[in-house]
Amino acid sequence: MDAKAQGNKSRQQLDQTLMLAYAEGDAAAFDRLYSRHKTAVYRFFIRQNLTTAVAEDLCHDTWLKLINNRAGYQANALFTTYLFTIARRIAIDHAQKKSVLLEQQQNEENLENQESNITQQVTESNHDSQLDVADNQTLAAALKQQIAALPYEQREVFLLKQEAGFSIDDIAEITFQNKEKVKSCWRYALQKMRKGLSFYGN
Amino acid sequence: MATNKQDDKALAEDQAFIQSLYDDLSDHNGDYTAEQPSEQLDQSILAAAHKAVKAKPTLHSEKTADGQTDDKKQALNRPAEKRKKMAWYYPAATAASFLLVGLIVNHQLNGPINPEYKAPLVSMEHVTKAKQSESLAAPAEMGVRTLSDETVRPLVAKQAFKEEMLVEEFDDVFVENEPSLTASVEVPASPHKKGIKSSAVQQSKDEIASEPSAGASPQSAEAEFVIAAEKETKADMLASNDLTTAAQEQMFAEQAQQKHRLAAKAKQKASVKDRQLSKQTLNTPLPPIVLSHEKYKALQVQSKQNTLYWRLLQENHSSYVIELFSNEQIPVLYRLNKNSFELNKSRQDKRQPFAEITYIAEK
Numbered sequence: 001m002d003a004k005a006q007g008n009k010s011r012q013q014l015d016q017t018l019m020l021a022y023a024e025g026d027a028a029a030f031d032r033l034y035s036r037h038k039t040a041v042y043r044f045f046i047r048q049n050l051t052t053a054v055a056e057d058l059c060h061d062t063w064l065k066l067i068n069n070r071a072g073y074q075a076n077a078l079f080t081t082y083l084f085t086i087a088r089r090i091a092i093d094h095a096q097k098k099s100v101l102l103e104q105q106q107n108e109e110n111l112e113n114q115e116s117n118i119t120q121q122v123t124e125s126n127h128d129s130q131l132d133v134a135d136n137q138t139l140a141a142a143l144k145q146q147i148a149a150l151p152y153e154q155r156e157v158f159l160l161k162q163e164a165g166f167s168i169d170d171i172a173e174i175t176f177q178n179k180e181k182v183k184s185c186w187r188y189a190l191q192k193m194r195k196g197l198s199f200y201g202n
Numbered sequence: 203m204a205t206n207k208q209d210d211k212a213l214a215e216d217q218a219f220i221q222s223l224y225d226d227l228s229d230h231n232g233d234y235t236a237e238q239p240s241e242q243l244d245q246s247i248l249a250a251a252h253k254a255v256k257a258k259p260t261l262h263s264e265k266t267a268d269g270q271t272d273d274k275k276q277a278l279n280r281p282a283e284k285r286k287k288m289a290w291y292y293p294a295a296t297a298a299s300f301l302l303v304g305l306i307v308n309h310q311l312n313g314p315i316n317p318e319y320k321a322p323l324v325s326m327e328h329v330t331k332a333k334q335s336e337s338l339a340a341p342a343e344m345g346v347r348t349l350s351d352e353t354v355r356p357l358v359a360k361q362a363f364k365e366e367m368l369v370e371e372f373d374d375v376f377v378e379n380e381p382s383l384t385a386s387v388e389v390p391a392s393p394h395k396k397g398i399k400s401s402a403v404q405q406s407k408d409e410i411a412s413e414p415s416a417g418a419s420p421q422s423a424e425a426e427f428v429i430a431a432e433k434e435t436k437a438d439m440l441a442s443n444d445l446t447t448a449a450q451e452q453m454f455a456e457q458a459q460q461k462h463r464l465a466a467k468a469k470q471k472a473s474v475k476d477r478q479l480s481k482q483t484l485n486t487p488l489p490p491i492v493l494s495h496e497k498y499k500a501l502q503v504q505s506k507q508n509t510l511y512w513r514l515l516q517e518n519h520s521s522y523v524i525e526l527f528s529n530e531q532i533p534v535l536y537r538l539n540k541n542s543f544e545l546n547k548s549r550q551d552k553r554q555p556f557a558e559i560t561y562i563a564e565k
Binding site: 022025026027030031034038039042043046056059060063064067068070139140143162186187190191193194197200 | 239
């Protein structure tokens with residue numbers, strides 16, 4: 001556990017060093033930073049029930065904002081926290097512009113229908129023990145759909161915790177929310193996810 | 203406490219369950235965990251990062267630790283010489299403008315802009331005209347009852363013409379002649395009025411008298427008398443009706459005459475005043491008056507009371523022109539016939555007493 005924490009700390013220190021180097025004019029430092037975090041940022045957006053094109057656009061905006069505000073970066077904050085704060089703001093702006101909340105309601109209805117279909121498919125496929133790959137594909141699809149079906153705040157916390165690897169404290173810092181609220185969001189998100197994916201536990 | 207422990211246990215179980223699913227996916231299905239942004243996106247972001255580093259000043263305004271923007275920094279980074287120029291230029295310009303304004307004000311207060319400028323003299327014609335217009339406007343302003351032109355015009359056309367003629371005649375007459383003017387204007391009015399009344403009464407009486415003679419025959423003398431009396435009263439009534447209208451017309455005419463008289467008086471007053479004013483102010487020399495014997499006697503009497511002096515101005519073969527001075531009056535020019543008057547011109551003084559003028563015919 002200590003080794004893992006030390007590894008995280010060293011990674012964070014490296015991120016900070018790279019970002020400061022880029023702010024001073026080292027373009028290669030940004031290349032390394034980008035390669036380390038591009039997937040996490042992209043997945044943060046793609047799990048927000050967005051299309052690939054929209055997710056890429058938001059990714060582009062996030063990184064551009066980081067580039068333009070490089071001089072304002074201060075080493076007292078974690079780089080990942082800083083990066084995901086920017087990403088979250090951009091996601092919220094996008095949601096406000098496109099009134100995603102309305103789309104979400106429609107999608108939730110669609111997801112319920114799709115979920116029942118998937119359950120039927122999984123039930124049928126379980127009878128066929130040779131189709132393991134197909135099972136995994138359906139699991140991935142079911143996982144995505146369950147994440148997309150979460151309420152916005154819970155989804156945000158779930159993605160930051162489960163997929164981006166942030167702690168509850170970091171998420172509270174990124175989302176500018178109370179730590180307890182973040183924890184409750186995480187708990188409810190897990191409950192819903194387990195309920196939705198209980199079939200795969202067997 | 204027990205519920206919290208249960209919750210934590212449930213949370214840990216849920217977390218472990220989800221983590222196991224993620225582990226399964228990463229082991230068997232790399233698509234879920236290995237989702238990557240496109241190459242195109244990577245290139246564009248990296249290009250933007252390199253471009254930003256090459257172009258050192260960022261597009262956005264960067265705030266310094268003091269909170270000053272780039273514009274302020276640029277202003278502070280101006281060359282020292284330029285800043286110095288700016289420092290003295292504005293106060294100097296302000297002081298110069300204040301000085302200029304002060305000088306202009308002082309110049310205007312001390313003296314006229316053009317000292318050679320002379321105000322134009324107002325001629326007496328303008329003054330007279332102004333006075334006339336004022337005096338003509340006066341009756342209406344003073345509340346004198348006037349009639350509308352439409353009512354009066356047809357009735358007093360002839361009278362107005364006559365009065366206009368009279369006004370023209372009175373232009374050169376002094377104010378002292380006002381009573382005669384009033385009398386002369388009023389004279390034609392009364393016979394005209396009487397003429398109208400008498401002719402109207404006579405006409406109506408004749409008309410009434412002629413009516414019964416053509417109709418019924420008289421039955422008795424008493425009845426005839428009654429009928430005649432009635433006719434006469436009827437004729438008188440008609441005549442009186444005619445007379446009332448005639449009287450009204452006459453009244454209007456008189457009112458119009460009065461209005462015109464007032465206007466004429468005002469005009470005369472204005473002209474007299476104008477003359478007096480012109481004598482006093484302009485001091486225009488009048489032509490010499492020929493000194494008659496009566497005037498000489500009067501002047502002699504006057505010279506005993508208040509000493510009169512004279513001065514010879516001009517002399518020709520037939521007459522002298524002298525200037526006669528009294529105490530408070532303007533000198534008057536007199537022409538003296540050499541055959542009638544003799545002047546003692548022996549004295550050296552320019553001004554001589556009136557006694558030096560002698561009437562030869564007396565001798």
